Each structure stands twice: as C-alpha cells, then as structure tokens.
Amino acid sequence: MNGANAVRVTGPLIAILFEGPAISKDFLSEEIRACACECACDGACYECNDCDDGPDCAC
Amino acid sequence: MKKSMFVVERSQANGDCVLFCAETASIIVLNSDAMQLLRSEEWDKLPMLEDMMRMKFIVDDDEDQVEIQRQIRNYVKEPREVKTLAFVIAPTLFCNARCAYCFEKGTKQCRMEPSTEAAMIDFIASTAKRFNAQKIAVTWFGGEPLLEQELIRRVSKALIGVVGKDNYNASIATNGSLIDDDVIGLFKVCNITSVQVTIDGTEENYNRIKNYVAPDRFNFQTVIRNIERCLENEILMTIRLNISAVNYNDVRVVLEQLAQRFGPYKKQMHIYAFPIMGDKDDESLYQSGSGSQELKEALDGITMRLFELGYKDSYKSLALKARPVHCAAFRYHSYSIDPNGDIFRCEHHLGHKDWAVGNVFEGIDEDSSKFRYWLEPEVPDKCNSCKILPMCQGGCVMEIGTNLDACSKQLLTLGTSLDLAYKLYERRVNS
Numbered sequence: 001m002n003g004a005n006a007v008r009v010t011g012p013l014i015a016i017l018f019e020g021p022a023i024s025k026d027f028l029s030e031e032i033r034a035c036a037c038e039c040a041c042d043g044a045c046y047e048c049n050d051c052d053d054g055p056d057c058a059c
Numbered sequence: 060m061k062k063s064m065f066v067v068e069r070s071q072a073n074g075d076c077v078l079f080c081a082e083t084a085s086i087i088v089l090n091s092d093a094m095q096l097l098r099s100e101e102w103d104k105l106p107m108l109e110d111m112m113r114m115k116f117i118v119d120d121d122e123d124q125v126e127i128q129r130q131i132r133n134y135v136k137e138p139r140e141v142k143t144l145a146f147v148i149a150p151t152l153f154c155n156a157r158c159a160y161c162f163e164k165g166t167k168q169c170r171m172e173p174s175t176e177a178a179m180i181d182f183i184a185s186t187a188k189r190f191n192a193q194k195i196a197v198t199w200f201g202g203e204p205l206l207e208q209e210l211i212r213r214v215s216k217a218l219i220g221v222v223g224k225d226n227y228n229a230s231i232a233t234n235g236s237l238i239d240d241d242v243i244g245l246f247k248v249c250n251i252t253s254v255q256v257t258i259d260g261t262e263e264n265y266n267r268i269k270n271y272v273a274p275d276r277f278n279f280q281t282v283i284r285n286i287e288r289c290l291e292n293e294i295l296m297t298i299r300l301n302i303s304a305v306n307y308n309d310v311r312v313v314l315e316q317l318a319q320r321f322g323p324y325k326k327q328m329h330i331y332a333f334p335i336m337g338d339k340d341d342e343s344l345y346q347s348g349s350g351s352q353e354l355k356e357a358l359d360g361i362t363m364r365l366f367e368l369g370y371k372d373s374y375k376s377l378a379l380k381a382r383p384v385h386c387a388a389f390r391y392h393s394y395s396i397d398p399n400g401d402i403f404r405c406e407h408h409l410g411h412k413d414w415a416v417g418n419v420f421e422g423i424d425e426d427s428s429k430f431r432y433w434l435e436p437e438v439p440d441k442c443n444s445c446k447i448l449p450m451c452q453g454g455c456v457m458e459i460g461t462n463l464d465a466c467s468k469q470l471l472t473l474g475t476s477l478d479l480a481y482k483l484y485e486r487r488v489n490s
Contacts, residue, residue, distance in 0.1 A: 010092070011092055012089075012090065012092040012093035012095075012096050012104070012105065012106055013089070013090045013092070013093055013106065014087055014088070014089050014090075014093050014105075014106050014107045014110075014111070015087060015088045015484065016085070016086075016087050016107075016110060016114075017077075017086040017087060017088060017374055017480055017481075017483070017484050018084075018085060018086040018374035018375070018480070019083070019085050019114055020080075020083040020084030020085045020114075020379075020380070020381060
C-alpha cells in the first residue's frame with residue numbers, strides 16, 4: 001500500500017501500522033499481557049511490570 | 060467469522076481506511092478494495108486474514124466479546140501474586156499553592172506522624188511479602204510532597220532496604236516550586252526518576268490560579284526553571300495542562316512556550332491536556348456530555364499541535380491502549396495512603412476518610428462493602444455495546460456527577476488519533 005503522495009496500486013491491500021498486545025480469550029490459563037497500571041488520564045505507566053512484556057506491552 | 064464489535068473505522072481522503080481494534084489496540088490500514096471485501100465478508104479473498112484474526116479485527120462467530128471483557132475485568136480484580144506492587148503515598152496534605160480546583164479542598168490539612176510512617180513502611184513490606192512482589196513502585200503525592208523531604212528520604216531508604224535499589228522505583232506529582240539542587244539530589248538517592256508538574260496557563264494566569272502562599276518565591280518562573288533543572292538531570296518530565304472553557308487559548312500559548320524553551324528535551328517530556336473536573340453546572344468548565352463538541356475541539360487541537368511539535372512521533376505515543384480495568388484503582392492491588400495512614404483505592408480520595416478501605420495500622424478490610432465496591436466487574440449497560448469498551452472499561456468513578464460525567468474522553472479524540480496514525484504511516488512509506 002502507498003501513502004497519499006505515492007503511486008497507488010490496485011487490488012485489496014492491508015498494512016499493519018501497530019500490533020498491540022493480544023489478550024487471549026483463553027486468558028485464564030495464560031498471563032494477561034496488558035496490565036492496568038497506567039493512568040487512565042494520560043496513559044502514563046506506573047511501571048508495575050505486571051505485564052512482563054518489555055517494550056511491546058500495554059505500557 | 061465476523062468483524063469484531065470493537066473495531067473503529069476512520070476513512071481517509073484518498074479512500075484508504077484506518078481500522079483500530081480496541082481489544083488489542085492494533086491499527087491497520089485497508090485500501091478501498093480491501094474494505095469492500097471486509098464489508099461483504101468475503102473472508103477467503105481478504106489478504107492477511109490470519110493477521111487480522113490474531114489482532115482480533117475478525118473473530119469467530121460464537122465469540123462472546125462482551126463476556127470476555129467482563130472476565131478480564133474480573134481477573135485483575137482477584138488477589139494474585141504480582142511482580143511489582145505500586146503505592147501512592149501522600150506524606151502531607153499541606154500545600155504551598157492554593158488552586159481553586161483542588162480535589163482535596165475541604166479536607167483537613169495534616170502531615171504524617173512518625174508512628175504512621177513506621178506503620179506504613181511495615182504495611183508496605185508485609186504486603187509485598189504477602190503477594191511475593193519482587194519490586195516496589197511509589198508515587199509521591201500530596202498536598203505538596205516536597206514539603207516533607209526528610210520523610211521521603213527515610214521511607215525511600217527503608218523500602219529500598221526491603222527490595223533492593225534495583226527493584227525500587229518512584230515518581231512524584233509536585234507543583235514544582237520547591238525543586239532545587241538539593242531536591243535533585245534527593246530524587247537521585249530515592250530513585251525518583253519521573254516528575255509530574257501541572258501548568259495551568261501563561262505566567263500571569265498561572266500565578267493567579269496557583270495562588271502560592273509566597274508568590275515572590277514560588278511562581279511561574281520558579282517552576283519553569285525547576286522543570287529545566289529536572290531535564291538537565293535526565294529526569295523524565297510529565298507536564299499536565301489543565302484546560303477549561305476559559306483557559307484553553309492561554310494553555311495553547313503556554314504549550315508553544317514550553318516547546319520553544321525545552322525543545323532539545325522532547326524525548327524526556329510527556330505533555331498532555333486534561334479537562335478540569337468540577338461542578339456540573341460550572342460554565343467555566345468543559346462539559347463532557349451533550350456539550351462535548353467544545354471539549355473535543357480543545358483536546359483535538361492540543362493533540363494535533365503536540366503531533367506537529369514532535370511530541371507524538373510514534374503509534375505508542377498516541378496512547379491508544381486496551382486495559383483490563385479503567386484504572387489502577389480497580390485492580391485488586393491498589394494502595395493510596397494519606398498522612399493519617401488511611402488507605403484508599405483512588406488517590407483522588409486522599410483525605411476523604413469516608414472512602415477509606417483500611418489503614419496502615421490495621422490493614423485492609425477486604426470484606427467491607429467499600430472495598431468490594433471497587434471489585435464489582437460490571438459496567439453500565441451502555442458500555443457493553445461501545446466499540447471502545449476494552450479501552451475504557453466503564454469509566455472513572457470520580458467523574459460521576461461532575462462536569463465530566465459522560466463517556467470516555469478517549470472516544471472524543473479517537474478519530475483524530477487515528478488520523479495521526481495515518482500521517483505517521485504516510486511518513487513511513489514516503490520516506
């Protein structure tokens with residue numbers, strides 16, 4: 001896929017911009033990767049590290 | 060298969076469409092041909108079907124997405140072992156500023172006594188042991204916490220002794236007026252690595268709103284200089300811009316001033332705007348209900364400008380996140396402690412004893428209705444059909460009955476955030 005200023009191509013195209021942490025529906029047997037330790041106002045992470053998921057976590 | 064109920068679409072002028080899945084906070088772009096296939100549910104022709112299913116844009120027909128969200132909320136509300144326990148500590152409710160909007164207005168000003176301090180350290184240490192936490196994180200809060208620097212030093216030392224310096228981290232919410240070189244030294248000794256300061260407007264308006272007790276010593280220029288002092292010492296700065304219907308234009312000006320003065324420190328700074336919360340009938344405040352267009356325009360305006368100034372330069376900086384509960388107060392492990400030793404779920408209740416769920420002397424009464432109130436996994440009925448339920452999870456308890464008692468502000472600004480995501484994407488493909 002191309003941006004607005006690039007040459008466009010035809011056919012169905014999908015591009016991934018950002019893949020967030022998946023919360024599996026089988027979460028009860030897995031660790032929830034997204035924690036709830038960030039401020040709901042600004043998204044600032046309180047660094048609880050409960051997500052244990054490094055830079056790709058919900059924080 | 061079906062398209063997820065938690066997908067938000069945002070069309071772009073060239074026919075592309077940005078799709079956001081609130082359940083995983085994932086963002087993708089589809090061209091018009093791909094959108095056509097998605098709308099007509101021609102799954103076998105849709106490219107990257109597996110990726111779209113992994114990111115939950117498409118889910119199984121029988122998947123009960125609302126029930127899964129309810130179970131997720133319930134999960135984090137149950138007691139369990141955690142790697143890090145986070146505590147908010149207000150060593151004092153005294154403050155050298157007198158902001159008109161302060162949520163602690165009406166509470167009895169007091170400072171923490173030595174016996175309370177000792178009991179608090181024991182409570183934190185025993186709680187960490189009980190839940191096998193390896194790390195402790197503290198947010199210093201107030202009042203103005205830097206009025207109690209020696210308490211901060213003592214408590215930090217004690218908690219570092221419990222888990223070790225590498226496993227202890229702290230931040231502080233301060234008005235910034237008391238930060239000097241000695242305080243920078245205190246931050247370093249106490250592992251305080253990030254500082255939040257609120258700026259309510261340009262110099263004249265800031266000084267009027269803050270109404271400091273000694274305005275010749277504590278004022279806008281003092282705070283700006285102290286922000287610089289923190290940045291020079293590699294401390295992460297969060298600047299909160301409190302906005303209302305009467306100060307918005309002034310806050311826009313101060314944003315430009317901050318960007319100009321602290322331009323080289325962009326990577327160390329997180330700037331965000333938040334509407335002042337208050338009386339529902341106060342016309343000087345933004346209303347998040349039926350009159351939310353004005354608030355939306357204000358938040359969008361600042362978000363766009365932060366993007367243009369380079370403060371939002373990645374998808375993560377757009378702060379589009381899924382969360383299991385609305386905020387930390389709804390997790391089982393949530394501890395905000397005031398100078399009396401009372402323990403609250405939400406730091407905005409500090410000093411309001413009727414919201415206390417326990418104290419550092421006797422612990423938390425986990426069977427009390429006040430404690431269980433926060434662990435109720437249900438959300439208002441209207442939320443169960445909302446596309447961003449996984450981001451909001453029912454909203455803020457504190458905002459009920461106030462001018463902000465309506466849907467999440469994230470819903471207001473989501474469209475603009477997705478437009479910015481597309482701009483970032485265009486930058487990438489055109490570079």
